Amino acid sequence: xxxxxxxxxxxxxxxxxxxxxxxxxxxxxxxxxxxxxxxxxxxxxxxxxxxxxxxxxxxxxxxxxxxxxxxxxxxxxxxxxxxxxxxxxxxxxxxxxxxxxxxxxxxxxxxxxxxxxxxxxxxxxxxxxxxxxxxxxxxxxxxxxxxxxxxxxxxxxxxxxxxxxxxxxxxxxxxxxxxxxxxxxxx
Amino acid sequence: xxxxxxxxxxxxxxxxxxxxxxxxxxxxxxxxxxxxxxxxxxxxxxxxxxxxxxxxxxxxxxxxxxxxxxxxxxxxxxxxxxxxxxxxxxxxxxxxxxxxxx
Amino acid sequence: xxxxxxxxxxxxxxxxxxxxxxxxxxxxxxxxxxxxxxxxxxxxxxxxxxxxxxxxxxxxxxxxxxxxxxxxxxxxxxxxxxxxxxxxxxxxxxxxxxxxxxxxxxxxxxxxxxxxxxxxxxxxxxxxxxxxxxxxxxxxxxxxxxxxxxxxxxxxxxxxxxxxxxxxxxxxxxxxxxxxxxxxxxxxxxxxxxxxxxxxxxxxxxxxxxxxxxxx
Numbered sequence: 291x292x293x294x295x296x297x298x299x300x301x302x303x304x305x306x307x308x309x310x311x312x313x314x315x316x317x318x319x320x321x322x323x324x325x326x327x328x329x330x331x332x333x334x335x336x337x338x339x340x341x342x343x344x345x346x347x348x349x350x351x352x353x354x355x356x357x358x359x360x361x362x363x364x365x366x367x368x369x370x371x372x373x374x375x376x377x378x379x380x381x382x383x384x385x386x387x388x389x390x391x392x393x394x395x396x397x398x399x400x401x402x403x404x405x406x407x408x409x410x411x412x413x414x415x416x417x418x419x420x421x422x423x424x425x426x427x428x429x430x431x432x433x434x435x436x437x438x439x440x441x442x443x444x445x446x447x448x449x450x451x452x453x454x455x456x457x458x459x460x461x462x463x464x465x466x467x468x469x470x471x472x473x474x475x476x477x
Numbered sequence: 478x479x480x481x482x483x484x485x486x487x488x489x490x491x492x493x494x495x496x497x498x499x500x501x502x503x504x505x506x507x508x509x510x511x512x513x514x515x516x517x518x519x520x521x522x523x524x525x526x527x528x529x530x531x532x533x534x535x536x537x538x539x540x541x542x543x544x545x546x547x548x549x550x551x552x553x554x555x556x557x558x559x560x561x562x563x564x565x566x567x568x569x570x571x572x573x574x575x576x577x578x579x
Numbered sequence: 580x581x582x583x584x585x586x587x588x589x590x591x592x593x594x595x596x597x598x599x600x601x602x603x604x605x606x607x608x609x610x611x612x613x614x615x616x617x618x619x620x621x622x623x624x625x626x627x628x629x630x631x632x633x634x635x636x637x638x639x640x641x642x643x644x645x646x647x648x649x650x651x652x653x654x655x656x657x658x659x660x661x662x663x664x665x666x667x668x669x670x671x672x673x674x675x676x677x678x679x680x681x682x683x684x685x686x687x688x689x690x691x692x693x694x695x696x697x698x699x700x701x702x703x704x705x706x707x708x709x710x711x712x713x714x715x716x717x718x719x720x721x722x723x724x725x726x727x728x729x730x731x732x733x734x735x736x737x738x739x740x741x742x743x744x745x746x747x748x749x750x751x752x753x754x755x756x757x758x759x760x761x762x763x764x765x766x767x768x769x770x771x772x773x774x775x776x777x778x779x780x781x782x783x784x785x786x787x788x789x790x791x792x793x794x795x
Contacts, residue, residue, distance in 0.1 A: 298695030298746065300719040306731050308711045324707075332676075337749060341697050357698065357713045408748050410695050412722065424678060427750040443750060445680075450742075454723050461741045464722050467748030503600075503607035510611055510620060519619060542603055549610065558613055566609035570600050 291404055292411060294349035299412040299454070320358040327361055335368045338434035342406035343367040380438065386426040388442040389470055394420045396446060397476040398468065406434035409472045413464075417476050418448040421465060429469050441470045504541040511548045520551050638777035640671050641704040641754055644681075645780065646771035649759040658756070659683060666704060673703050682745060683756045684782075689740050690755045691729070691782035693721035694747040701752035705777055712781065722746055732783040755782040762788045 297303075331337055343364035344352075352360065390396060400415040401407065408430045426440035433439070447465045450458035499505040515522045528547040536543070552558045569575035600608060614620035644666055648655035658665035662679040673679065679701055682690040694700065695718050700708040711717055720728050725742045729735070736742065745753045757779045763771060778784035 295696060297715055297719040299723040300715075303715040303719050306711050306714065306716045306720070306728055308732070309709070312709055341749065344697070353715070357710065408696060410746065412695070422680075424680075424751060430749060443748065445745075445751075447743075458723075459726060459742060461739075462725065462744070463741065464744045464746060466746040467751050501604065503604040506611055507607045510607075510614065514614070514620060517619075545603055545607055545610075549606065552610065552614075557617075557619060558610070562613060563606070563609050566613055567602075567605040570605035570608045571602065573599050 291345055291406065292402060293345045294352045295345045296411050298410045316356075323358045323361050323365065326365055330365070330369060336428075336433055338406060338428070338430040339368065339436075340364050341430075342434040345406065380428065383426055384440050386440050386442055388423050388444075390420045390423065390442075390444055390473065390475075392420055392422060395476040396420055396444070396473045398446070398472055399474055401472065403431060405431060407431045407472075409468060410466065412453055413446075413448060413466050413468070416448055416452050418446040418452070418466075421445045421447045424467075425469075427469070429471055431469075431471065443467050443469050444473065446473070499541075500539075504544075507541055507545045507548060511544070511551075519557060520555055525551050638705050638780070639772070640666070640669075640706075641701070641777070641780045642772040642775035643669060643671075643768065644704060644754075645756055645775045646768040648681075648756055649763075649771055650766075650768055655756075662754070671704075677703075677749075678751050679704065680751060680753050681756050682743070682753055682782075684758045686758070687740050689736055689742050689782065690753075691721060691725050691742060691744045692747060692753045692755060693718060693744060695719070695722055696746075697749075699747040699749060699752060701754045701780075703752075704754055705780055709777070729783060732778070734784060754780050756780075757786050760786050760788050 327340070331340060341364075344360045346367070347355065347360060347363055351363075355363065395417065396419070397417050398409065398413050398415060401409055402414075422445045423442055424445070425443040427443050429439045429441045444467070445465050446468050447463050450462035450464060451460065453464055499508065511525055514520065515525060525547060528550050529544060532543040532547045532550075533540075535546075549563065553560055553563070566575070599605075611620070611622075615622055644658065647669060648658050654665065654668075657668070658681050662681045663673040663675075665681075666673045666679065682692070684690055692701075693712075698708055698713040698718075700712060702708065717728065722744050725744050726736065729742075747753055757775065759771075760774070763774070774786045774788060776784060776786070779786050
């Protein structure tokens with residue numbers, strides 16, 4: 291979904307603020323939320339579902355909320371008033387044929403799904419080069435909605451200028467992990 | 478006073494990669510005791526910190542030697558322990574008349 | 580590591596004769612036992628506080644891995660080829676749920692790690708991420724203006740250095756292997772690990788030799 295969480299390239303958030311000697315948890319409840327998630331993830335929901343639950347937060351709340359507040363929201367979504375059915379095993383990774391190889395020129399598809407996706411807006415419809423092939427991993431777009439489909443995942447390299455135009459560093463690059471469903475051959 | 482604030486407020490705590498470093502278990506215990514008692518309101522953290530700064534300036538020694546001295550001073554000044562009982566108990570440990578495992 | 584207050588390392592190795600505690604240790608023990616006896620201190624409090632700090636050793640694992648790779652070219656090769664296996668080789672656990680890729684900084688190439696969509700992070704080697712890594716400013720800007728972000732961290736790279744930003748996905752996690760700084764020849768793994776900070780392994784800092792800082 292084209293949500294507020296898809297932040298790559300957005301303006302207006304200001305400088306990165308670094309907290310000196312930051313504690314692991316700012317309050318005890320943060321640790322509790324972390325522990326709750328560790329205990330339930332994988333058993334009752336997949337992390338793709340967890341991420342998608344966070345993405346569904348109302349945008350204004352998402353921006354206002356701290357990191358562990360978002361987690362708490364997702365845990366409530368996933369655990370409260372549900373049947374808490376245990377998930378089945380993902381099963382062994384099947385052998386999946388990879389359509390692309392390192393060095394292949396690819397173009398990202400211009401997908402705008404309403405559900406979960408790991409194709410950020412800033413790389414849609416862009417030209418890049420496959421650097422490495424990994425996986426297969428479950429396609430998040432389907433897995434977040436309860437359907438398992440294994441796909442190869444590629445580290446695709448884009449020039450900063452392809453993504454951000456003339457103002458970007460001439461030789462700088464951005465590498466993004468993209469599932470095969472997001473890509474097509476670039477002639 | 479939370480642990481987080483207590484530690485964040487201190488300059489010079491031995492750290493490695495942002496994590497605290499204890500060269501021996503007793504250093505960890507000295508650290509934990511001071512923070513725990515301050516959390517419980519046995520003394521004000523600022524009182525401890527002031528004495529710590531004082532002890533660090535007093536002699537060139539390892540950080541937790543100063544820490545321990547400052548902690549001891551706060552306890553004695555607040556009347557939580559007496560000098561006599563601390564010295565007597567430390568002697569028992571030093572001379573193995575008391576088992577260090579408890 | 581220094582043990583100037585008496586060395587208790589081999590305390591139990593020989594068996595029956597325990598070594599007497601050093602002066603400082605005896606005093607610490609005295610305080611703790613008296614405070615517990617008087618009901619002023621709960622032993623569990625002390626353990627909790629120590630554990631909170633001691634067990635969050637995340638970045639130490641990454642730093643150890645980096646130091647080993649600097650000192651051992653064969654290990655470095657294995658690390659770049661199969662990072663989870665190389666991490667396990669040093670005695671650490673690496674979970675099977677995510678894959679780890681180590682990115683090698685080279686002369687003229689600098690790597691930087693971000694997750695724009697959520698906050699994917701190589702927590703198995705670096706511990707829990709700092710708040711800034713999870714913040715909107717970092718997530719939005721690291722991909723579009725990495726040099727400006729690095730400058731805010733005090734890192735100004737030469738114009739001709741290529742900045743390679745890695746936007747992590749859910750299943751793959753990235754960690755940066757920084758370049759070994761000059762002046763560290765002959766250093767042990769432990770000495771080297773001490774100068775490899777978490778920030779170096781995210782790519783927002785470079786390892787610095789302590790003595791060289793004064794020359795700044």
